[in-house]
Amino acid sequence: MKEINDLILPDDVKYTKSHEWAKISGDIVTIGLNDYAQDQLGEIVFVELPEAGDTFSKGDEFGSVESVKAVSEIYIPISGEIVEINEDLEDAPELVNESCYDNGWLIKVKPEDVSELNDLMDKDEYLDMLKG
Amino acid sequence: MRYLPHTKEDIESMLKVAGQESLDDLFNCIPDDLKITNSLDLPQSLSEWELNVHMEELASLNxxxxxxxxxxxxxxxxxxIPAIIPYLISRSEFMTAYTPYQPEVSQGTLQGIYEFQTMVTELLGMDIATASHYDCGTALAEACLIALRQNSKANKIAVSALTHPSHRQIIHTYISPSGYEIVEIPYTKEGLTDVKALEAMDDIAGIAVQSPNFFGNIEDLSAFKAVADVKMILFITSFTEALAFGLLKNPGSFGADLVAGEGQSLGIAKSFGGPGLGLLAGTKKQMRNLPGRLIGKTKDANGADGFVLTLATREQHIRREKASSNICSNNGLNAMTAAVYLATVGxxxxxxxxxxxxxxxxxxxxxxxxxxxxxxxxxxxxxxxxxxxxxxxxxxxxxxxxxxxxxxxxxxxxxxxxxxxxxxxxxxxxxxxxxxxxxxxxxx
Amino acid sequence: MNQQPGTSGLIFNEPLLWDKSRDGRCAMSLPKSDVEREPLDENLTGDSPNLPQLSELDVVRHYTRLSQWNFGVDSGMYPLGSCTMKYNPKTNEVQAARQGFASAHPLSGDEFSQGALKLMYNLEQYLAEITGFEAVTLQPAAGAHGELAGMLMIHAYFAKNGKQRSKILIPDTAHGTNPASAALCGYESINIKSGKNGILEPSVVEAIMDEDTAGIMLTNPNTLGLFETDIKEIALIVHSKGGLVYGDGANMNAIMGIVKPGDIGIDVLHLNLHKTFSTPHGGGGPGSGPVAVGKTLEPFLPIPRIVKELDTYKLVTDFPDTMGRIHTFYGHFGIMVRAYAYILSMGAKGLTDASKLAVLNANYVKESLKGTLNLPYDLPCMHECVFNDEFQKEYHITTMDMAKRLLDFGFHPPTVYFPLVVDGAFMVEPTETESKEDIDQFIDAVKAIAREAAEDPEKLRKAPLLTKVTRLDEVAAARKPCLRG
Structure with a gap:
């Protein structure tokens, strides 16, 4: 497993306590798992995602990721409607390990209230949380 | 007692290492008021020869x-049941092994059950078969739960009145604590499940029809599949006589989503009703909803073919209260028996x-x-x-x-x-x- | 040091069945047909299933070779914690194969099944005596099925008493089957933490138990191999709020003839005949999971029940409060025959000695290995003890590496990574049927492996080296499932 200092944590995304990231682009927020989460989970073998059109409230469980011997729930950091899911993950769940901020993204959401993103952490706040 | 190898000297030297004076002292960590004071009230122990006499006396009352x-x-x-079946199945490497959690020393069980899964999918015309359940009734109840959980709008399952009566009772036992209900589909004067009555049923999450049914009659499964498609719900079939599919069209050819069955006919003794063999098969789409163990093919670190338990994240030891079922032990040795039988008859x-x-x-x-x-x-x-x-x-x-x-x-x-x-x-x-x-x- | 049992020898490759298949072969002696062919409507018939076509020797050799790739209790020590891999007596197999038992049709009628019913009735009585309960059902087909039956009885009890409850307390040391069984009954599992010394503390239960909680599911001895000393007090707390205590009897092998769970506040308990009562595991089953209950839950037992009237035995279904039926017939009768034969072979003293020696063996292992492996809870244990890989961390060697290396020495590894409360758990349950010499060899093997961890860690990471296949790619198996040939 990676040391905290080796984690890749981009500056241009927001972080949650449960190790998701969120990034706004236009009026759509893309959500994925961060480097810490994918590293802790180990080799991911399956990603369960909702369907486009489903709506969730901030903090809801919207899916799960599985390694060989563990399942972790994933939580949505912002309320809204799912407009797209990453269908490549069905055949290639390893994308979450290999490219968690790019090709391994999970869902795109049309948020109800963009300001909810302000509740999330920036890189430094997140690092402080990890270091406890 | 011949199963207990300890000599007096062994016990003494082991107690010394354990830091205890006597065998009874090993239980000092248990408060005295929780211990029993009398010995167990059980019959006198029997020698192997006395046991043989006693057991034959009992068996002869049947x-x-x-x-x-x-x-x-x-x-x-x-x-x-061909002679080779009990002969091969009593090989102690099969019989005295645990669940194959250490695949490097369980390839016999693993390949055997992988072949079993394959032959069951052939027999039933389905994509996936699990590594076994307890019996048809419990496998069918699990199938009904799959249908009910997948349908958020309805909480009833339509079950043919010509499904084995015990199976209908088991379904009721399994589903009612979660607030689900069975509605029975009546039967016609031809001794078949009444598809017209089914068409009129609303708010159902799935359809379960046994064929050949409890009266022995062969159902027209395509009619039920058509209703399931119209209602957009799962179609489950079951059977108690696995050998029927040596002759009849298999359930997969009618588009069944899930099939539950009894495999006792495949080389397994009647044994007063158990252990038999629960079969559960599904379409690929249902793969992650199927309860129970699955064996998959893979490679080892040197690139050799091998087999492992897979998709374990569906199971209770990982997902605990969110598991697809609580099943742990299945009827593995009887699945192996059925595999030997299917390979024998061919x-x-x-x-x-x-x-x-x-x-x-x-x-x-x-x-x-x-x-x-x-x-x-x-x-x-x-x-x-x-x-x-x-x-x-x-x-x-x-x-x-x-x-x-x-x-x-x-x-x-x-x-x-x-x-x-x-x-x-x-x-x-x-x-x-x-x-x-x-x-x-x-x-x- | 005695020579370790693990070695290499000639074993055989063997293809999949269908790779051996040749059109036209059949290993079955087909009975002669003595009646006319009766064609069935073509719309109803299908093609013959595409099963492999083999000769009798093909089949015999195939399964003989497969069997040689397996490790069983008869091959060597199998100290799998929480699984009680004791010796499976061979006379039990002889008894279960008697024609009067093996050929019995379940619907022959009570009159013609008196032997089977008498055996089942007696077995119920013996299990009730061993556990200290009023009544027993033999119907559940496995331990988890027994748990489900027990929880369904609790569910039926609250339904009958007018107010269903919604939660159940489950300690963090519990088997995964506990929360899964409770969930099937619609109960939400409330996780409770065991105390610092691995034992559940009554104050924790007191703080959370309320009148919407159906009760608690606990395993005693628990999965750390420790006896829950405060069980009576905990039961009192649960009962005072109208709840019930479910006992997971998976670890009954530690306390036969010592403690009766029915005496110490437990209301319902399941047993695993394939653990405590010596019936074989069969590579995953069939097992049998009888459930014992006290007076409170007796009316809710599954049907049919066996009733004795004078000297005859009857199957009776007329119990209005029953939780229902959970098996097509009466459960795994063939397994019951084996357990019955075991109890009669052992007698009261034999069973009590078995528990004492199981506990002796575990304490002996614990004391012998505690300098070699880290022992997170250094207390007198029951029938099993839990170590972990803390000492080996400096060499980056894990429990899994040590477990795999044990295979090369000729031992089945212990249970690993369970219970979840111990990080990197290495859980040893020797059982009473292992001799001091075999246990000493196991201890020597673990010590040798611990030395290797320091001196040649790479060897451990590559282990096992002597098995037919080495570590398998479970990630590939799960990412692209191939579940049929």
């Missing part, structure tokens, strides 16, 4: 100790045995008709069928058991009160023409 003629089915069938044998079952059952039915029994349905059946008995048959049947060790059918009135004097008969390949002629003569 009529099965004699060679009896079994014209009964209803979920437990009399079939020939493509040619299963067809021939299935045909003989059907031929003999038809001959039995004709013979009983000549002997004064009334045919109840003119519907095609596999190896079981329903007959209305002439007056006085009940006494004759009892006499036949006592005098000739012949079991002539099963009376159905305790399962279907409307069917007074109706008996479910079965003939398999173990019944000879002579046996049938003899029976017909006796019941005339």
């Amino acid at each position: 009529i099965a100790c004699k060679s009896y003629k079994c014209f009964m089915g209803a979920g437990s069938y009399d079939h020939y 493509k040619i044998g299963i067809r021939e045995i299935a045909r003989q079952n059907h031929d003999k059952a038809v001959y039995l039915k004709k013979s009983l008709e000549k002997a004064g029994f009334e045919s109840v349905f003119e519907t095609p059946f596999f190896n079981e069928f329903l007959m209305k008995a002439p007056a006085g048959f009940e006494q004759k049947r009892a006499a036949l058991i006592n005098d000739k060790c012949t079991f002539a059918g099963i009376c159905l009135d305790k399962f279907y009160p409307e069917l007074k004097h109706h008996y479910l008969f079965c003939a398999t390949e173990t019944i000879s023409k002579k046996d049938i002629d003899q029976l017909a003569k006796e019941v005339q």
Whole structure:
């Protein structure tokens, strides 16, 4: 497993306590798992995602990721409607390990209230949380 | 006691290492008021030879100790079991192994069950078969739960009244604590599940139909599949006689989503109803909803082919309260038995045995008709069928058991009160023409 | 040091069944047809299933070779914690194969099944005596099935008493089957933490138990191999709020003839005949999971029940409060025969000695290995003890590496990574049927492996080296499932 200092944590995304990231682009927020989460989970073998059109409230469980011997729930950091899911993950769940901020993204959401993103952490706040 | 290897010296030296004075001191961590003061009140222990005498005495109180003629089915069938099956299955490497959690030393079980899964998918025409369940009833209840959980709008499952009565009870036991209900689909005067009645049912999450049904009749599964498609719900089929699919169209060819079945006919002794073998198969789409263990093929670190338990994240030891089922131990050794049986009969044998079952059952039915029994349905059946008995048959049947060790059918009135004097008969390949002629003569 | 049992020898490759198949072969002696062919409507018939076509020797050799790739209790020590892999007596197999038992049709009628019913009735009585309960059902087909039956009885009890409850307390040391069984009954699992010394503290239960909680599911001895000393007090707390205590009897092998769970506040308990009562595991089953209950839950037992009237035995279904049926017939009768034969072979003293020696063996292992492996809870244990890989961390060697290396020495590894409360758990349950010499060899093997961890860690990471296949790619198996040939 990676040391905290080796984690890749981009500056241009927001972080949650449960190790998701969120990034706004236009009026759509893309959500994925961060480097810490994918590293802790180990080799991911399956990603369960909702369907486009489903709506969730901030903090809801919207899916799960599985390694060989563990399942972790994933939580949505912002309320809204799912407009797209990453269908490549069905055949290639390893994308979450290999490219968690790019090709391994999970869902795109049309948020109800963009300001909810302000509740999330920036890189430094997140690092402080990890270091406890 | 021959199973306990410790000598007095062993016990003394081991106690010393454990830092205890006596065996009783090992239990000092348990408060005295929780311990019993008397010894257990159990019979005197028996030597192996005394045990043999006692067990044979008990076994001889069962009529099965004699060679009896079994014209009964209803979920437990009399079939020939080739000598190689108990011989191979009693190899202790199969019998005394645990669940194959350490694949490097479990490849025998793993490849054997992988082959079992494959042969079950062939038999049933399905994409995926699990590594076994307890019996058909519990597998069917699990299948019903899958359908109910997948449908957020309805909390009822439509189950044919011609599904084995015990299976319907098990479904009820399994689903009712979660607030789900069974609605029974009535049967027609042809002895088939009433598809018209099903069409009229609303708010159902799935359809479960047994074929051949409890009366032995072969259902038109395509009609039920069509209803399931219209209602956009899951279609489940079940069966109690696995050998039927040596002859009949398999459930997969009718588009079943889930199939639950009993595999006891595949080389497993009747053994007073258990352990049998629960079969559960599904389409690829249902892969992650199927409860129970699955074996998958993979490679080892040197690139050699090998097998492992896979998709374990569905199971209780990982997902705990969110698991697809609580099942842990299954009926693995009986799955292996069924695999040996299917490999033994092969493509040619299963067809021939299935045909003989059907031929003999038809001959039995004709013979009983000549002997004064009334045919109840003119519907095609596999190896079981329903007959209305002439007056006085009940006494004759009892006499036949006592005098000739012949079991002539099963009376159905305790399962279907409307069917007074109706008996479910079965003939398999173990019944000879002579046996049938003899029976017909006796019941005339 | 005695020579370790693990070695290499000639074993055989063997292809999949269908790779051996040749059109036209059949290993079955097909009975002669003596009646006319009766064609069935073509719309109903299908093609014959595409099963492999083999000769009898093909089949015999196939399964003989497969069996040689397996490790069983008869091959060597199998100290799998929480699984009680004791010796499976061979006479039990002889008893279960008697024609009167093996050929019995379940619907023959009570009159013609007296032997089977008498055996089952007696077995119920013996299990009730061993556990200290009023009544027993033999119907559940496995331990988890027994748990489900027990929880369904609790569910039926609250339904009958007018107010269903919604939660159940489950300690963090519990088997995964506990929360899964409770969930099937609609109960939400409330996780409770065991105390610092691995034992559940009554105050924790007191703080959370309320009148919407159906009760608690606990395993005693627990999965750390420790006896829950405060069980009576905990039961009192649960009962005072109207709840019930479910006992997971998976670890009954530690306390036969010592403690009766029915005496110490437990209301319902399941047993695993394939653990405590010596029936074989069969590579995953069939097992049998009888459930014992006290007076409170007796009316809710599954049907049919066996009733004795004078000297005859009857199957009776007329119990209005029953939780229902959970098996097509009466459960795994063939397994019951084996357990019955075991109890009669052992007698009261034999069973009590078995528990004492199981506990002796575990304490002996614990004391012998505690300098070699880290022992997170250094307390007198029951029938099993839980170590972990803390000492080996400096060499980057894990429990899994040590477990795999044990295979090369000829031992089945212990249970690993369970219970979840111990990080990197290595859980040893020797059972009473292992001799001091075999246990000493196991201890020597673990010590040798611990030395290797320091001196040649790479060897451990590559282990096992002597098995037919080495570590398998479970990630690939799960990412692209191939579940049939």
